[in-house]
Amino acid sequence: MAPLRDPALEEISEALHAAPGAETITRLSAIDAVRARILLAIEHRLYAPGEQLPPLEALAEGLDVAPITARRALETLVEDGALVRRRGRGGGTFVAASPPQIQDSAVNVFRADEDAIRLLIDQRCLMESALVAAAAERITVEECDDLEALVDAAEQATTWAAFHSADRRFHRRCAELSGLVEATSYQTTYEMLARYFLPYPLDRLGGSHREHRAIVEALRAGDGSRAATTTREHVGSLRRDMFMALPR
Amino acid sequence: MAPLRDPALEEISEALHAAPGAETITRLSAIDAVRARILLAIEHRLYAPGEQLPPLEALAEGLDVAPITARRALETLVEDGALVRRRGRGGGTFVAASPPQIQDSAVNVFRADEDAIRLLIDQRCLMESALVAAAAERITVEECDDLEALVDAAEQATTWAAFHSADRRFHRRCAELSGLVEATSYQTTYEMLARYFLPYPLDRLGGSHREHRAIVEALRAGDGSRAATTTREHVGSLRRDMFMALPR
The missing domain is CATH 1.20.120.530 (GntR ligand-binding domain-like)
Structure with missing residues (x-):
């Protein structure tokens, strides 16, 4: 089955991604959507404090986004202190030991x-x-x-x-x-x-x-x-x- | 089951009513939606040329709109020559004998x-x-x-x-x-x-x-x-x- 690229279906999909009740339809950017999904995974302990995230390519593939999108989302989460990056052998991206409770607008859109x-x-x-x-x-x-x-x-x-x-x-x-x-x-x-x-x-x-x-x-x-x-x-x-x- | 009045569902519904591919989401007014549904019924001979339409209240109820909405829609269709109104005994609203092919924007939205x-x-x-x-x-x-x-x-x-x-x-x-x-x-x-x-x-x-x-x-x-x-x-x-x- 071919992927659906019909404009009407796109609009339904956009409505589903929009913040309900918002005056204008606010659609999350791909980066913000990845941010929200990772923050929610951390919040619900799908990723535990200190746990290592999958390699970038695997994470991007799992979330159906381009690696560049996943990388930028991870960078913003490192800046926010939700994730930490360790270099060298055994390095990678990890959930912070005590990730801050972030009131993130992207997460709020998801929740809505x-x-x-x-x-x-x-x-x-x-x-x-x-x-x-x-x-x-x-x-x-x-x-x-x-x-x-x-x-x-x-x-x-x-x-x-x-x-x-x-x-x-x-x-x-x-x-x-x-x-x-x-x-x-x-x-x-x-x-x-x-x-x-x-x-x-x-x-x-x-x-x-x-x-x-x-x-x-x-x-x-x-x-x-x-x-x-x-x-x-x-x-x-x-x-x-x-x-x-x-x-x- | 209570009618669904959830904002997210409303937005999905609005998207479904929107013209796909339009730059902005154009939603039909209730009157235009009734116009479109009646014009399509005529076009597809669900209502034949010369046929009498149901009484206003029955039509409105069938289309799930207020009688005032149905009446205004019928008035515009009389103006366009798609319907004719006959007074007196045996009177009422009838499909025109040869209804014009109307390029109606509301019909186009429906088709889209x-x-x-x-x-x-x-x-x-x-x-x-x-x-x-x-x-x-x-x-x-x-x-x-x-x-x-x-x-x-x-x-x-x-x-x-x-x-x-x-x-x-x-x-x-x-x-x-x-x-x-x-x-x-x-x-x-x-x-x-x-x-x-x-x-x-x-x-x-x-x-x-x-x-x-x-x-x-x-x-x-x-x-x-x-x-x-x-x-x-x-x-x-x-x-x-x-x-x-x-x-x-």
Whole structure:
């Protein structure tokens, strides 16, 4: 499926990125969006104090931005004292030992999008469960094997970016296997939501892999109802776990 | 479910009503939106040349606008020669015998939303089929009877407005019966799409009633897969029949 570049969809997407209630539609720059996502990851201890961040390229890929954008965002966060940079062997970029509570306007814009994000999660949840239910009625053994290979790829990922890429391919493939024309719209919803994903540490993703495997098992059994229920649980975990709902 | 008045959702909705690609977001006034919907209904022969329009109150209710808004829109269309008004017994508002082809900016804005409308239809299609599949697993005999009563109400409707109201209640009830929290998001999608509905003549709605009955039958049989498939066909007909796809 080609990436959606339709002007109407762009405007929907822009509205989703806008600060609700603002007099004018304020869209975050790519740098500010990365700042917000990293600050929120730190705030919610997805990155613990003192923890090393992934290499720049992996971070940029995981957040779907250019490396230059990620580098500039990191530089501003070093200036703010949220991150520290250490040179030499064992060096890199680390979360500060006691990162300051930053009242960041970019973070506030993200927080203000909470309701729109929940709408997107609910949309994805229902759309994806309908797609896998349809896929269960027509999927072949070989296609199930292909899906399982994508689950393996996600599980073997050593960076969040690699996980995110495998996860995206898994869900796209499930949608395609439904054979429904609506799969393209689902893809739009998935991609809108992906712009809000925070770079989870890999050790938080065990549940995701188990759920992916359970979806493939249900598809293999031709059990559309179970595939739908499992998908609902899988996407539903975003409602609990995405940044705005994480326990402080 | 309370109507959604969230600022973020309002902005999404505004984006959907905006002309894509426009430098600034141009939102149609309520009067212009009614103008556009009636002109499109005439263009696609949902209202035939010479046909009488429904009474003002019924038209306004069907289009979810205030009677004053509908009246002003009708007045501009009389001025343009698309409609004619006849006084006295047997009088009322009629489609002109040979309505002029109007290059109306409001119609153009509506047409320009075509891709966004298709996105909404696809979202509704998937979301609704997931909801009825879930409803099939828990619905009671009494709840099926209640749904059937709503289908009867839709079938007995003598105005498009009465049909539209019964249709809305039917789909809302199906969503609620799923017991899923995501039903509220579905409702948002349904309502966004409803703003684009054209006032179909009642004799075009036979298929809709049959599909509603088939959905209730599948729910009664506890057959989630069939309920989902039937719902997909029902909503999918919008993709063919809504104004932008109607054969000229």
